[in-house]
Amino acid sequence: MSDPLMATYRRLPVTFTHGAGAWLWDETGKRYLDALAGIAVCGLGHAHPAVREALCDQAGSLVHTSNLYQIAAQTELGARLTALAGMDRVFFGNSGAEANEAAIKLARLHGHHRGIEKPAILVMENSFHGRTLATLTATGNRKVQAGFEPLVQGFVRVPYDDLAAVETAGANRHDLVAILVEPIQGEGGIRIPSPDYLPRLREICDRHGWLLMLDEIQTGMGRTGALFAHQHSGIQPDVMTLAKGLANGVPIGACLARGAAAEVFGPGTHGSTFGGNPLACRAASAVLATIEDEGLTARAAERGAQLLAGFRQALAHQPGVADIRGRGLMIGIELDRPCADLVGQALAAGLLINVTADRVIRLLPPLILEPAQADLLVSELARLIRDFLATSPPQVPGS
Numbered sequence: 180m181s182d183p184l185m186a187t188y189r190r191l192p193v194t195f196t197h198g199a200g201a202w203l204w205d206e207t208g209k210r211y212l213d214a215l216a217g218i219a220v221c222g223l224g225h226a227h228p229a230v231r232e233a234l235c236d237q238a239g240s241l242v243h244t245s246n247l248y249q250i251a252a253q254t255e256l257g258a259r260l261t262a263l264a265g266m267d268r269v270f271f272g273n274s275g276a277e278a279n280e281a282a283i284k285l286a287r288l289h290g291h292h293r294g295i296e297k298p299a300i301l302v303m304e305n306s307f308h309g310r311t312l313a314t315l316t317a318t319g320n321r322k323v324q325a326g327f328e329p330l331v332q333g334f335v336r337v338p339y340d341d342l343a344a345v346e347t348a349g350a351n352r353h354d355l356v357a358i359l360v361e362p363i364q365g366e367g368g369i370r371i372p373s374p375d376y377l378p379r380l381r382e383i384c385d386r387h388g389w390l391l392m393l394d395e396i397q398t399g400m401g402r403t404g405a406l407f408a409h410q411h412s413g414i415q416p417d418v419m420t421l422a423k424g425l426a427n428g429v430p431i432g433a434c435l436a437r438g439a440a441a442e443v444f445g446p447g448t449h450g451s452t453f454g455g456n457p458l459a460c461r462a463a464s465a466v467l468a469t470i471e472d473e474g475l476t477a478r479a480a481e482r483g484a485q486l487l488a489g490f491r492q493a494l495a496h497q498p499g500v501a502d503i504r505g506r507g508l509m510i511g512i513e514l515d516r517p518c519a520d521l522v523g524q525a526l527a528a529g530l531l532i533n534v535t536a537d538r539v540i541r542l543l544p545p546l547i548l549e550p551a552q553a554d555l556l557v558s559e560l561a562r563l564i565r566d567f568l569a570t571s572p573p574q575v576p577g578s
């Protein structure tokens with residue numbers, strides 16, 4: 180039988196039928212501990228009653244109208260989200276890439292309003308911002324871009340966590356209008372910048388009149404032990420994008436803005452057919468309420484600390500483990516060799532993990548992960564890593 184689906188994914192040979200909390204079950208009834216949560220999407224775990232009730236209730240009255248009309252659920256979500264984020268206004272789309280597209284368009288309009296004819300945005304090496312043409316251009320990964328030239332104009336790239344490079348770009352280029360940056364690089368391998376990085380970027384943006392635009396699509400919604408990762412640094416962005424964890428799996432994206440940046444878009448400058456529809460907004464409001472009610476950001480911080488300490492102990496002095504790092508429930512275990520094969524080995528053992536940037540095991544478990552599940556994750560994964568390192572010798576350069 181030929182595959183009806185375009186071959187954009189190399190899928191693992193498993194089909195899940197249902198889930199509950201941090202557990203998933205496949206067609207044969209085998210159970211898996213989900214340490215990936217649909218890539219930081221299902222923060223509340225699977226089949227959370229608050230999300231189910233919001234979705235069932237809303238589907239029974241109204242799924243979609245149009246942004247041509249008032250949408251109470253969208254206004255309510257917008258009020259809640261902007262208050263929590265300390266931002267002024269929000270635009271809703273349907274994905275992370277769309278949220279970043281909105282931010283990129285907003286930055287360009289902001290530049291044109293300041294009389295800059297060809298505004299440029301500063302972006303980082305090793306970053307990930309999406310798969311649309313503008314967001315793949317912003318992305319600092321050639322594999323994402325290759326074959327899709329001509330790329331979009333108006334992006335300038337510097338190394339991540341390199342303030343001197345940002346200063347140099349600011350001194351040399353007068354077309355820059357914004358910085359787009361992840362507070363922690365997710366796809367790039369759970370790269371955590373130095374503590375003064377975001378505060379200094381804030382200062383540089385203020386000095387030049389640039390917008391500080393944070394891509395919190397992966398880091399937001401409680402994942403790092405704060406509702407938004409930038410809150411660890413005590414700074415406030417001008418623009419912030421969200422998606423993944425915002426509605427626990429119902430497609431949604433959000434571009435929030437503050438101050439003058441919140442007033443840049445006017446009628447007709449941007450839009451979306453589905454964006455902010457009642458169904459997605461009710462799901463997102465249920466997620467925000469549940470994060471608050473169940474204290475899930477604090478739980479993410481605790482569970483993250485438990486996992487980090489657990490892995491550091493279980494893998495102490497283990498040759499082949501280059502680094503163990505993380506913030507809240509965003510954890511990376513870097514090996515000294517490519518380790519994509521570990522994903523299939525973990526799957527066979529009933530554990531869902533991810534490998535990114537070739538050598539980094541990435542864990543993004545749900546915020547509702549229980550202490551005993553975290554212990555299980557540590558012991559099972561540490562065992563798999565030891566077995567993997569024993570049977571997969573490091574690559575000899577040039578071989």
Ligand SMILES: *Cc1c(COP(=O)(O)O)cnc(C)c1O
Pocket residue numbers: 274275276277279307308309310361365366394395396397422423
């Ligand atoms: C996943 C991700 C995106 C893209 O989101 P999509 O919903 O897949 O378009 C953008 N930025 C970051 C940091 C992400 O992790």
